[in-house]
């Protein structure tokens with residue numbers, strides 16, 4: 001089965017990136033999560049990205065905050081699809097992370113998600129949708145998730161005064 005890698009710049013990103021993991025779990029997609037820092041472990045980044053396909057990964061989700069170079073540098077070293085998650089930073093609320101990830105030069109692609117937990121969850125969902133292209137079980141799980149979500153919204157859509 002296709003496997004997804006979730007990498008992040010620091011253990012401090014895990015509370016955010018966990019949302020990607022939870023979504024992949026919900027969709028029945030196998031994943032592994034690890035810390036790979038663009039600045040603190042640059043050699044590990046190259047090693048990870050260059051061996052990702054041989055390791056069995058089909059999609060890479062990369063989250064980082066601040067000077068968030070991890071997704072772009074991973075994309076520079078692999079042809080696998082990379083989804084970038086801007087983690088909310090303490091000083092600039094993640095706007096720095098977003099701008100660091102989204103402005104890739106033409107020719108090296110990162111699919112950038114929203115800042116914070118919603119973006120990380122959607123990175124998991126997008127990765128599951130990619131895997132679902134060739135996996136019937138994951139396709140059914142993605143559809144079931146969306147159906148349940150719609151039903152929940154419809155069931156709770158009537159509002160009244162407190």
Ligand code: RP5
Nearest residue numbers: 009010012013064065066087
């Ligand atoms: C980035 O620096 C990480 O992705 C993290 O969001 C940020 C802060 O890292 P820590 O100082 O919390 O380890 O590389």
